[in-house]
Amino acid sequence: MDIPRFFNITESAHRIHNPFTPEKFATLGEALRLKSGDRVLDLGSGSGETLCTWARDHGIVGTGIDMSSLFTAHARQRAEELGVAHQVNFIHGDASGYISDEKADVAACVGATWIGGGVAGTIELLARSLRTGGVILIGEPYWRQLPATEDIARKCLANSISDFLILPELLASFGKLGYDVVEMVLANQDGWDRYEAAKWLTMRRWLEKNPDDELADEIRSKLSTEPGRHAAYTREYLGWGVFALMPGISPGKT
Incomplete structure (x- = not known):
């Protein structure tokens, strides 16, 4: 069980596998008012930066699950580096299909x-893993501006325009599912640069070391x-x- 090797290569140097920066995750942790002992479940935890830094900064405990063996190893190493291996x-x-045996204060994907x-x-x-009164975190793309054509959407690595909503529609969609939006933290273009551009040096260094690898042509093309x-x-x-x-909750009810 693992993710495609291409992603293990291109994101092998990433600590964060999305357009958030460390500062954005710090902002999110503060916004959620995390406190010592809070339990956090992270599905698709990547290299563990969220859980590890929140354990260090807020004293949370938690569990992360990820399909990448490489990223999971990086997460465990990061926990050791930050001195929080006993917490996460x-x-x-x-x-x-993962459901936590212990209910979480924050359940995230x-x-x-x-x-x-x-x-x-x-x-x-x-x-199904959330305690009463807990918070669900969803990280999701949205259209900053609606693409004029399906070709533009595909060049944004979407399958079609319908894959994503514009921000007001995305927020409204949560309400239609029966949930209140109680906080949000948004990435910016610098965050996208850090996520995407960091892959380019990784790809270049990998090509220098692996010119005859079966993925070399694909990596070269992407670079x-x-x-x-x-x-x-x-x-x-x-x-x-x-x-x-x-x-x-309905008005007048708790």
């Missing part, structure tokens, strides 16, 4: 909603085209954010 646990596995077959299914999955594609499309059209949700 990282599991190499398929998070698509930040940028991997394919785990639940989309946003609605992922929220439903996370809710040649990704800077221009990113600058023209992802950077201009795609937004990305983490949205904090709580089950909705």
Whole structure:
């Protein structure tokens, strides 16, 4: 069980596998008012930066699950580096059906909603691990500006325009699922640059060391085209954010 090797190569130097920066995750942790002992579940935890830094900065405890054996190893190493290995646990596995034995104060899927077959299914999955009064975190792209054509959408690495919503529609969609949006932190273009552009040096260094690898031609092609594609499309059209949700309550009820 693992993710495609291409992504293990191109994101091998990433600590964060989405357009958030360390500062954005710090802002999110403060916005959620995390406190010592809070339990956080992270489905699709990547290299563990969220859990590890929140354990260091806020004293949370938590569990992360990710399909990449490489990223899981990086997460465990990061926990040791930050001195929080006793607070966080990282599991190499398929998070698509994972339900925590201990209810979480925060249940998160930040940028991997394919785990639940989309946003609605992922929220439903996370809710099964959430304590009463807890918060669900969903990381999801949205259109900063609606592409004029399907070709533009595909150049943003979407399958079609319908893959994503504009931000007001995305926020409204959570309400339609029965949830209140109680916080949000949005990435910016600099965050997209750090996520996408950091891959380019990784690809170049990998090509220098692995010129005859079976993926060399594909990596070479991506290195040649990704800077221009990113600058023209992802950077201009795609937004990305983490949205904090709580089950909705009717007026006059608690």
